[in-house]
Amino acid sequence: xxxxxxxxxxxxxxxxxxxxxxxxxxxxxxxxxxxxxxxxxxxxxxxxxxxxxxxxxxxxxxxxxxxxxxxxxxxxxxxxxxxxxxxxxxxxxxxxxxxxxxxxxxxxxxxxxxxxxxxxxxxxxxxxxxxxxxxxxxxxxxxxxxxxxxxxxxxxxxxxxxxxxxxxxxxxxxxxxxxxxxxxxxxxxxxxxxxxxxxxxxxxxxxxxxxxxxxxxxxxxxxxxxxxxxxxxxxxxxxxxxxxxxxxxxxxxxxxxxxxxxxxxxxxxxxxxxxxxxxxxxxxxxxxxxxxxxxxxxxxxxxxxxxxxxxxxxxxxxxxxxxxxxxxxxxxx
Amino acid sequence: xxxxxxxxxxxxxxxxxxxxxxxxxxxxxxxxxxxxxxxxxxxxxxxxxxxxxxxxxxxxxxxxxxxxxxxxxxxxxxxxxxxxxxxxxxxxxxxxxxxxxxxxxxxxxxxxxxxxxxxxxxxxxxxxxxxxxxxxxxxxxxxxxxxxxxxxxxxxxxxxxxxxxxxxxxxxxxxxxxxxxxxxxxxxxxxxxxxxxxxxxxxxxxxxxxxxxxxxxxxxxxxxxxxxxxxxxxxxxxxxxxxxxxxxxxxxxxxxxxxxxxxxxxxxxxxxxxxxxxxxxxxxxxxxxxxxxxxxxxxxxxxxxxxxxxxxxx
Ligand SMILES: Nc1ncnc2c1ncn2[C@@H]1O[C@H](COP(=O)(O)OP(=O)(O)OP(=O)(O)O)[C@@H](O)[C@H]1O
Ligand code: SF4
Ligand SMILES: [Mg+2]
Numbered sequence: 001x002x003x004x005x006x007x008x009x010x011x012x013x014x015x016x017x018x019x020x021x022x023x024x025x026x027x028x029x030x031x032x033x034x035x036x037x038x039x040x041x042x043x044x045x046x047x048x049x050x051x052x053x054x055x056x057x058x059x060x061x062x063x064x065x066x067x068x069x070x071x072x073x074x075x076x077x078x079x080x081x082x083x084x085x086x087x088x089x090x091x092x093x094x095x096x097x098x099x100x101x102x103x104x105x106x107x108x109x110x111x112x113x114x115x116x117x118x119x120x121x122x123x124x125x126x127x128x129x130x131x132x133x134x135x136x137x138x139x140x141x142x143x144x145x146x147x148x149x150x151x152x153x154x155x156x157x158x159x160x161x162x163x164x165x166x167x168x169x170x171x172x173x174x175x176x177x178x179x180x181x182x183x184x185x186x187x188x189x190x191x192x193x194x195x196x197x198x199x200x201x202x203x204x205x206x207x208x209x210x211x212x213x214x215x216x217x218x219x220x221x222x223x224x225x226x227x228x229x230x231x232x233x234x235x236x237x238x239x240x241x242x243x244x245x246x247x248x249x250x251x252x253x254x255x256x257x258x259x260x261x262x263x264x265x266x267x268x269x270x271x272x273x274x275x276x277x278x279x280x281x282x283x284x285x286x287x288x289x290x291x292x293x294x295x296x297x298x299x300x301x302x303x304x305x306x307x308x309x310x311x312x313x314x315x316x317x318x319x320x321x322x323x324x325x326x327x328x329x330x331x332x333x
Numbered sequence: 334x335x336x337x338x339x340x341x342x343x344x345x346x347x348x349x350x351x352x353x354x355x356x357x358x359x360x361x362x363x364x365x366x367x368x369x370x371x372x373x374x375x376x377x378x379x380x381x382x383x384x385x386x387x388x389x390x391x392x393x394x395x396x397x398x399x400x401x402x403x404x405x406x407x408x409x410x411x412x413x414x415x416x417x418x419x420x421x422x423x424x425x426x427x428x429x430x431x432x433x434x435x436x437x438x439x440x441x442x443x444x445x446x447x448x449x450x451x452x453x454x455x456x457x458x459x460x461x462x463x464x465x466x467x468x469x470x471x472x473x474x475x476x477x478x479x480x481x482x483x484x485x486x487x488x489x490x491x492x493x494x495x496x497x498x499x500x501x502x503x504x505x506x507x508x509x510x511x512x513x514x515x516x517x518x519x520x521x522x523x524x525x526x527x528x529x530x531x532x533x534x535x536x537x538x539x540x541x542x543x544x545x546x547x548x549x550x551x552x553x554x555x556x557x558x559x560x561x562x563x564x565x566x567x568x569x570x571x572x573x574x575x576x577x578x579x580x581x582x583x584x585x586x587x588x589x590x591x592x593x594x595x596x597x598x599x600x601x602x603x604x605x606x607x608x609x610x611x612x613x614x615x616x617x618x619x620x621x622x623x624x625x626x627x628x629x630x631x632x633x634x635x636x637x638x639x640x641x642x643x644x645x646x647x
Contacts, residue, residue, distance in 0.1 A: 096552030108543035
């Protein structure tokens with residue numbers, strides 16, 4: 001109990017700033033002062049409009065930012081290991097083994113010329129010293145665990161020979177193959193047919209209970225986040241604008257963006273409409289000296305346009321707003 | 334089942350093309366302006382000799398009858414008689430064919446062996462020093478005609494350093510291989526830049542794709558990600574480039590065979606043309622055609638094994 005303090009947090013992201021290559025060889029800030037902690041077994045939702053930096057956050061954790069992107073500052077610590085500064089070799093013992101990823105587009109995330117069974121088995125072989133046969137046997141068990149039929153036959157198929165839902169199950173099987181402690185899910189159902197979205201979400205929920213794995217769930221679907229996540233972070237233009245328990249934030253949103261997001265949400269997402277019921281567009285780059293939401297906010301004043309609101313505690317949550325919304329009783333009616 | 338259908342379709346296509354190629358070589362004799370027999374025999378030939386040759390070629394028959402006779406002859410393996418060598422054309426081809434095939438095969442294999450690691454290096458170090466250096470190589474390579482590279486090699490390694498024979502094919506297999514080293518390097522020097530260029534481009538695209546990110550996120554070794562996933566997916570475009578390139582070399586080893594004095598098909602073709610040895614020219618052209626058809630058929634079959642989606646796409 002003397003040297004390394006036992007951290008209860010599995011993942012800690014603090015003050016993360018990321019730039020992407022912009023036009024004319026410049027660079028654009030897409031993530032600024034981003035903080036997020038995830039406790040063991042906890043499920044956290046990451047919600048925000050397209051382009052606000054959700055995927056960038058996940059890729060930063062994995063060290064897989066696109067070419068030209070840079071982490072300008074900050075730290076990402078996984079169970080005490082600094083992911084931004086550890087060696088490639090060290091990172092490899094964490095990726096796939098302790099952190100699994102479920103990708104948005106399963107067809108793109110699978111190697112088109114490798115049998116799906118092999119794509120699951122290779123995770124096992126990368127982290128455990130087992131033979132081909134044993135790994136394949138385990139891969140088939142995993143396929144059954146994610147509720148795939150005809151496993152013997154499907155394991156020998158190529159990704160293009162499976163349905164969208166089956167492909168995502170393969171991706172999930174590969175993600176949980178080495179029993180990770182954390183699952184990163186980037187809009188795991190957006191690319192799927194509406195009919196299989198619920199099945200895959202149900203599966204994710206069950207797996208989470210069975211495996212006790214922590215979850216970062218990126219989603220446009222507020223209903224899904226409300227159902228699956230303990231806490232939620234609402235992102236706007238590269239920053240977290242509101243963060244708290246899902247119940248608190250969803251029932252009594254205090255940031256005006258959260259208010260608009262929740263008001264425009266009721267299930268329209270299910271038919272592919274994104275929560276953009278708020279008029280106007282998010283700014284292209286992270287703002288430094290004003291509230292990024294000011295142009296679209298009904299409560300904006302001079303201060304909002306000249307001073308950056310910092311994320312601060314407000315009762316049961318964190319909010320970055322100069323004039324937080326007054327609590328209305330039961331937004332959902 | 335689908336693959337069987339795919340293969341059957343490709344084979345049928347190849348047979349059709351072969352028939353076309355045969356007809357083309359048949360028409361060769363009629364493309365030459367004037368009386369073919371006169372062309373072959375020269376201006377000083379007697380009318381009687383010309384007439385005899387007409388008879389022998391069956392040139393006085395109708396075109397369809399001639400074509401039928403030609404097909405019949407080819408199918409029975411009769412490639413006619415060479416005027417210059419005074420012997421059947423068949424054996425001439427049988428002895429020249431392996432030289433050219435080996436030359437192209439060695440050259441292509443050499444090009445692949447060099448191009449794959451270079452392309453991987455360039456693609457993974459995109460925009461850095463090794464990449465910039467490697468991008469100069471194709472420029473230099475493409476800027477020089479292959480025979481010139483051949484000459485340089487010949488002068489440097491054979492005449493100056495005496496490392497290799499300066500030409501000839503020898504009579505034992507060991508001598509064959511020795512004699513083929515420099516010519517094969519010349520073929521490789523012509524192939525390699527094209528290969529590096531296309532392989533580098535497809536690798537760069539593949540390395541930036543989602544499934545490579547996904548593979549890395551699985552915690553696989555860099556080697557496995559590069560070879561088992563990236564390179565494997567880059568093979569398909571590579572086979573296309575190789576098929577085109579090998580087809581090109583089939584008709585383009587003439588110069589290289591000349592420089593290194595190799596008794597290959599190109600050499601046979603050239604002597605045939607120079608000596609108006611019509612049967613030889615026609616037969617070599619036919620063999621060229623068959624080789625190109627086989628190369629492309631092979632490439633098509635390879636596709637279906639490399640990429641399971643190809644079969645589906647039919
Ligand atoms: N490869 C790239 N090069 C340049 N800019 C990029 C690149 N990838 C993302 N960006 C920019 O970074 C910002 C954040 O993108 P990100 O993909 O993280 O958004 P997101 O929240 O995941 O959006 P979506 O909901 O559409 O997936 C966007 O402004 C985007 O334009
Ligand atoms: S800081 Fe101002 S502009 Fe931004 S959300 Fe709050 S009230 Fe609206
Ligand atoms: Mg995204």
